[in-house]
Amino acid sequence: MLKSIKESPLYKIANPNSIAFLGASNNFMSMGTQMLDSVKLLGFEGAVYPVHPKEDTVLGFKAYPRIADLPEVPDLAVIVLPTKIVSEIIKACGQKGIKHAIVVSGGFREVGGSGIALQAELEQTAAAHGVRLLGPNCLGVANVHHRFNPTPLPCDCAPGFVGLASQSGSFITQIFNYLQLHKMGFSTAFSVGNELNIDMVDCLEYLGACPNTKVIALYIEGLRRGREFVETARSIVPHKPIVALYVGGSESGRQAAFSHTGAMAGPDRLYDGILRQSGIIRAASLTELFDFCWALGSQPSPRGPNVVIQTHSGGPGATAADSCGRAGLALASLKPETVEKLRPFVPHTASVKNPIDLTFNKNMQDFYWDIPKLLLEDENTDMLLLYFLAPPVFIERFLTGMGASSEQAIKDARKIIDDQAVTFIRLVDSYDKPIIGYTYRSLQEPFVNKLLDHGIPVYPDPSRAAKAMGALRQYALLRGKIVTGEK
């Protein structure tokens, strides 16, 4: 384990104060240019030194013909140049005193043949000049907190708490938009590529020590340092959850992973064992990877497996109950006192058994305050799963029915919905139990969006919500095993 995050070879890569950029020009058809443009767009505050043989300026930054000409020794070089000259460039970096690099260029081990020799040469050069590099064949890093995003896509997501280490570059950049739609966000995301002299274990160590990272996501096509991986993960899990997606376990996944990064995948069962031993929760898809991170990074640990479901609709209640069962959770049995206290709030056609189904409900104060309060106070409940419908149209049509203009109704409905959300958030904040929502409507609707802003995950399907709650429970159990030394 690192004594300080600054010991990590990734520290200067993720938090540079100055960078050299090789492979950007003023032509936007070039990938390097797009990457430097992303750096500029996120407002990176450090010095930027494009290196270009002909241009005086690149994207408005003063350019330098050679690395040797740079006015200072930058913390990091980002290299997006043809495969054959990469080694030479790393040598020039070393000679200048640059100790860290991101090598975006591909065409090394992952293509086989002469690429293997080129990678061996690069490895020797890096070792000879003491350069630690991320890649080759990677997209490097996105550290949103440091406003540093040298990836092809502009970063349109806010800084967040998910740390990612990925054997695919796509996942550190092509999902900014996805994360933003869910109001999640990256702390720092690493793309490791061919893992020449920095690998997944280094990323784990960094993210374990990173104060902005509350949960770690791993995208794995094949691991190299198995023993170190397990040990590092086990040292992190007691204070931070780790979730992994492994895609090399099926025959078709193994083939694809091999032509992607040349990683040697192993059978599913082997990786299941490695991950379990590491205390890592396994996700079955990329959606699930981030679903789990969302809950694990925002919710407290549940004391047990007992879920109470609050709904105003029977079908969504039943699907949620079924999903909880399939996710290894139980329906909480409410205490008789709770059931008695609930009765006044629940119509005779509705259900005070878990799921608490209010059917048609007239008083929103009940729904967003009194009832969840009773459910959260009950010692038999460990987690609350809430179905939200709340489309503004319900309130708008009521207000227009009372004589309001359509414009006024929309405005007033928004105000009412915001007040309801504030009420619910105030309640929820005073309990130390996980609260998760689900809806079939857009996450952009005002009530749900307000909850997302406050860090309450709302999933677009109860099965996703239940699996995420299952991950919360699983983390509590895995963590317990590691803390008590059980294998």
Add this chain to the structure above:
Amino acid sequence: MLKSIKESPLYKIANPNSIAFLGASNNFMSMGTQMLDSVKLLGFEGAVYPVHPKEDTVLGFKAYPRIADLPEVPDLAVIVLPTKIVSEIIKACGQKGIKHAIVVSGGFREVGGSGIALQAELEQTAAAHGVRLLGPNCLGVANVHHRFNPTPLPCDCAPGFVGLASQSGSFITQIFNYLQLHKMGFSTAFSVGNELNIDMVDCLEYLGACPNTKVIALYIEGLRRGREFVETARSIVPHKPIVALYVGGSESGRQAAFSHTGAMAGPDRLYDGILRQSGIIRAASLTELFDFCWALGSQPSPRGPNVVIQTHSGGPGATAADSCGRAGLALASLKPETVEKLRPFVPHTASVKNPIDLTFNKNMQDFYWDIPKLLLEDENTDMLLLYFLAPPVFIERFLTGMGASSEQAIKDARKIIDDQAVTFIRLVDSYDKPIIGYTYRSLQEPFVNKLLDHGIPVYPDPSRAAKAMGALRQYALLRGKIVTGEK
């Protein structure tokens, strides 16, 4: 099997020319009022007769004090009244000559106790007066093609091809918005409630005969007429796929289903057998139910299990390949001629092995025409799975880089993207193989949205896309078994 859809007891319920509405007023806090408002908002073209003891008009429709006073015999009565008077109202309907009703009111068998007796009384009354009714304890019907939506939520989705029969009312109305986001839509959706004298088998028969329905979705908490269900399904599957979500199989699902509609659920294994024997594809969540319907209702049947994946990013390619493996599909082995023809289009750092990974790609004409054309022409491929990124920002930043104003760049980028989509759609239309897309960006982005408009499903995750392709394959196999008489 029905000789004509008009023989179905559901025909007049789903396609009425005139309705009586009992339980709506001018007070928008009432559920009945909201339901009648939905009828009005969708522009129902038939006659509407609200029955109200005091009001002269209800939501602008002339109201009548009693059923007996109606100026004609309407095709259908919609009843949203207190439990205790429902039986009496059905009697009045029968006396007026109204032969079809939707009983929204709950408080019958599903609440136990005196509700059981009330339901028995209702059943006798309906039988005595020859009234066929949907419910009680249901939301009735939404027939978007007929512009008839007497459910609580306004219908904001276009007419579509998914027929639904549901043991939850929520799912016929609370997911209009969800379907619209995916550019799917209902043909007709039924909520069966307590299934007094119309049940899931009747719905299956209707939807099997319904010309607007290309695929049937079932939400099941527990089935009653098992043998008839299997026979009816088997008569439909040869010409129309059926997908089912069954939630009563887990202990928690069983409990919830019982307090919802009083349905007797059975163990998972029993229902697995019933569904398999019926030729029905089973979905594991509501999302999956509609995911499967989306592909089955829009795509041709694949000739085999071999998928070819086209991507410009390795990670999304590998996750898709792994997902295909897990969904029971195979990666197609391209013919050597295809691989040769592909080479000029693919950079040396990229892969011409399946998944076809273009990495960074400069010529969009290749990506949306030449390459998929080669892949679709190869006899070894049965289905094409395509990763779409295509955010407008890539093109916009290129155009501004060339000197365009930001406004002009946005406009021109939109035009370029639309042209690319048209190119791809034109290509795809000339092949009889399923084409499915996936993306991690919003489905509302212009390229993807254009594809959705054209009926090409684009899923927000490769695992969902692969499972939907698995459902296409499964349907081909199940259909084959039934046609050849295999059990």
